Every structure is written in structure tokens, then in C-alpha cells.
Amino acid sequence: MLNDQIIEKLQKSIEKRRETALITITDHTDRRMVGNRILLWNDGSQYHGNTASQCLTEALNLHCLPLMIMKKTKTINFQWGDAIVQCYVELYKAPIHFIIAGAGHVCEPVAKVGKMLDFFVTVVDDRPEFATEERFPEVDEVVCCESYLSYFQHVPITSDTYVLLLTRGHKFDVISLQQLLSRQEKPGYIGMIGSRRRIAGVFEQLREDFPNESFDHIYTPVGIDIGAQTPEEISISIMAEILKVKNQASGHSLSGEVHSLAKLGFR
Amino acid sequence: MSIHYLQQAVAIRERGEAAALATVIQTKGSTPRKVGAKMIIYPNGDIEGTIGGGCGEAEVIREALNVIETKVPCHYVVDLTSGLLYEDGGICGGTMEIFIERL
Numbered sequence: 001m002l003n004d005q006i007i008e009k010l011q012k013s014i015e016k017r018r019e020t021a022l023i024t025i026t027d028h029t030d031r032r033m034v035g036n037r038i039l040l041w042n043d044g045s046q047y048h049g050n051t052a053s054q055c056l057t058e059a060l061n062l063h064c065l066p067l068m069i070m071k072k073t074k075t076i077n078f079q080w081g082d083a084i085v086q087c088y089v090e091l092y093k094a095p096i097h098f099i100i101a102g103a104g105h106v107c108e109p110v111a112k113v114g115k116m117l118d119f120f121v122t123v124v125d126d127r128p129e130f131a132t133e134e135r136f137p138e139v140d141e142v143v144c145c146e147s148y149l150s151y152f153q154h155v156p157i158t159s160d161t162y163v164l165l166l167t168r169g170h171k172f173d174v175i176s177l178q179q180l181l182s183r184q185e186k187p188g189y190i191g192m193i194g195s196r197r198r199i200a201g202v203f204e205q206l207r208e209d210f211p212n213e214s215f216d217h218i219y220t221p222v223g224i225d226i227g228a229q230t231p232e233e234i235s236i237s238i239m240a241e242i243l244k245v246k247n248q249a250s251g252h253s254l255s256g257e258v259h260s261l262a263k264l265g266f267r
Numbered sequence: 268m269s270i271h272y273l274q275q276a277v278a279i280r281e282r283g284e285a286a287a288l289a290t291v292i293q294t295k296g297s298t299p300r301k302v303g304a305k306m307i308i309y310p311n312g313d314i315e316g317t318i319g320g321g322c323g324e325a326e327v328i329r330e331a332l333n334v335i336e337t338k339v340p341c342h343y344v345v346d347l348t349s350g351l352l353y354e355d356g357g358i359c360g361g362t363m364e365i366f367i368e369r370l
Contacts, residue, residue, distance in 0.1 A: 002288065002370060007277045011270055022273075026292055026342070026366045035340045035368050073268060073303050075292045075364070088292040088366060090303055092268050 006037050006049040010092065013039070015140075017094040017120055021068045023060060025053060026075065027086035040064055040089075056080060064089045094160060095120045096188070096246065101148060101176055102166035103130040106193065109235035110164065111139050117239070119162075124151055126172075148172050152179035162189040162242060164222070170198045174205045177218070181210055189245045191222040191238060224251055272305040272316055276370050285310050287331035289343075289367045291318055296361025298347065299323075307370075310335055318365060323347060331367050340368040 013020045021040040025033050039047040044061045048054050059080040067074050067089050075088045098114045100107050103125035114121040121139040125131040131144035145151035165173050173192055180190060199220050223237030244251040279286045291304040299319030306316040308331035318324055323345035330343045345363045
């Protein structure tokens with residue numbers, strides 16, 4: 001049975017950015033087992049919607065956990081004791097963790113669009129008057145950090161972490177990038193706002209610590225060229241770039257391709 | 268994967284209404300929806316979401332009404348391979364296994 005607690009737990013787990021698999025027993029020699037649901041996490045911990053399915057704890061770790069690690073949604077069949085079991089394993093990925101460093105005026109529309117796209121949005125700044133929940137009521141987390149250094153030293157990072165640097169001065173970008181570049185884990189996106197001059201200054205300073213780094217993977221100047229001027233326009237330019245990276249797309253106008261196809265005529 | 272239809276299903280249960288949930292759990296070949304697609308079916312035949320439309324969907328709705336009645340979950344295979352052209356223009360050519368359960 002689809003029980004309420006299990007869906008609530010699933011939702012909370014996704015909100016906490018924990019990847020979760022929802023397992024449905026879709027077939028079982030014992031018909032009463034069919035329809036039971038179980039939540040499974042990467043570390044093998046489980047939550048059973050009904051105590052009846054607890055006898056399958058070990059079997060689920062053996063058969064479903066590997067699917068989860070391969071990030072697959074799939075139906076599998078296996079034998080457990082005398083029973084033939086079919087499970088539908090549905091993977092719920094953790095949402096992208098979008099970290100915006102610098103709570104200035106570009107941050108406001110960027111954070112809004114980030115939420116519209118269902119990202120888990122964190123706004124971080126070292127100034128208490130800027131890092132307030134009143135200014136960012138819709139985001140998931142507002143962090144007033146001691147320094148950008150300590151924040152980027154400790155924040156959990158995976159390929160599903162996207163970092164956008166909108167800080168108030170290039171020395172804060174340098175501090176943040178020094179931490180990000182020296183970490184073992186690599187974020188899926190690093191973007192940094194700034195003029196060509198500021199960017200050149202940042203890279204010059206970073207080169208002392210990272211002589212072999214090309215910095216090619218850092219998106220800076222940030223955004224796609226749509227002539228953005230206002231904070232709102234800039235936010236669209238930046239978020240379009242982030243979607244381009246996330247969806248591994250070209251970022252070109254779709255019509256470009258269609259125009260050349262249209263010339264061929266309809267066949 | 269979106270949690271939307273599951274939350275919707277919970278809301279229906281909380282209101283004490285009867286309905287069924289259909290989930291695409293396996294596919295072979297070319298199919299209109301992929302594994303994980305969901306549809307909620309109400310006793311009057313109304314639906315929310317889609318598992319691909321057309322004749323296949325109508326068959327699933329019929330099965331789901333039966334599941335609401337009997338309260339016994341079932342598997343239903345939508346076969347889009349027989350006849351390349353359905354009357355309604357479905358030209359997919361694969362099979363989809365649907366798990367249907369009462370909410």
C-alpha cells in the first residue's frame with residue numbers, strides 16, 4: 001500500500017538532498033506482499049512502509065542497492081528463499097545544490113530563478129546585513145559565514161553542486177576559488193561574475209598556487225551572451241548557462257538548425 | 268523522477284476517495300512513455316497524467332477501474348507491436364508493462 005508516511009519521508013529525504021530509491025514490490029509468491037513499499041538509501045539503510053516486508057531487508061540490499069549505485073530506475077526479479085520477487089526500483093536523485101556566494105542585488109533574481117528550477121538554493125555571504133532570510137524568503141538556506149574561506153573549505157561538494165561567485169570584490173573570489181580548486185571533489189559548475197580586468201587579476205593571483213591549472217573549466221565572465229544589463233537580465237543569462245551545462249546542450253537558438261532544414265523542403 | 272503523482276495519490280487517500288495508480292515499470296522497444304511514467308485513474312474514468320494516450324491508455328483505464336473494484340493490484344502489458352498503424356495513429360511498436368494498484 002502506498003502509505004502517507006513513506007511519501008512524506010521520501011519528500012523530506014529529497015529536500016535534504018539525500019538520493020533515495022522508492023522500491024515497490026510489484027510481484028511476490030505471497031500475494032499479500034504485492035504493493036508494499038520500501039525506501040532505500042545509499043548506505044543500505046531502509047524504511048519499510050509495512051513490517052511485512054522487513055524479511056526482505058537483506059535481499060533488497062543485495063539486489064536493489066547496486067541499481068541505486070548505478071543510478072538506475074528499473075524493475076528486477078529475484079528469488080529469496082522460496083519466494084519469487086519482483087521489485088520496481090525508482091530512483092529519486094538529490095536536487096542540484098546551487099550555492100550563490102555574495103548576496104548582492106544580482107543574487108536576488110538568480111536565487112528566485114534557481115528555486116523556480118527546483119534547485120536547492122543556498123545564499124552565502126560574510127556580511128550579516130546581507131545574508132538575511134528577509135532578503136531571500138524563498139531560498140532553502142541563507143548562510144552568514146565567518147569567511148568565504150571557511151565556507152568553501154567545508155561545504156559538501158559533488159558533481160551535483162553548482163557554485164556561482166557573485167562576491168563584492170575580487171579578493172573574495174580568489175579566496176573562494178583557492179578552496180574550491182584545492183579540493184578533491186569537483187563541483188559540476190563554477191561561474192564567476194566580473195569584468196575581463198577583474199578576471200585577469202583573479203587568475204594572476206591563483207596562478208601562484210595553481211601553476212598547472214588552465215582555469216578553462218571556470219565559467220567567467222559568467223552567462224550566455226544575450227546583452228544582459230539589469231540584475232534580472234543577468235540572472236536569465238547566468239541561469240541559461242547553468243541549464244546548458246546541466247543538460248549538456250549547445251546554448252544556440254533552436255531556430256538556427258530548423259532554418260537550414262526548412263530550406264530542404266518537407267519530404 | 269518527480270514525486271508529484273505520489274503526493275497526489277496520498278492526497279486522494281487522505282480525502283478518503285477511491286482511485287488507482289498506474290506506473291510504467293518496464294518497457295521494450297519504442298514506447299510513448301518511459302519507465303516511471305504515472306497516471307491516476309478515478310472511478311468515473313477521469314485521469315491525471317498519462318502513460319502514453321491512445322488505445323493502450325484506454326486499456327489501462329479499463330483495467331484500473333477493475334482494480335478499484337476488486338482492490339487487487341495487477342500487471343497489464345500494453346502491446347504496441349501488433350499492427351504498425353493503430354486507428355488512432357499510434358505507431359510506436361514496443362511493449363510497456365504497467366503496474367496498477369488501488370489507492
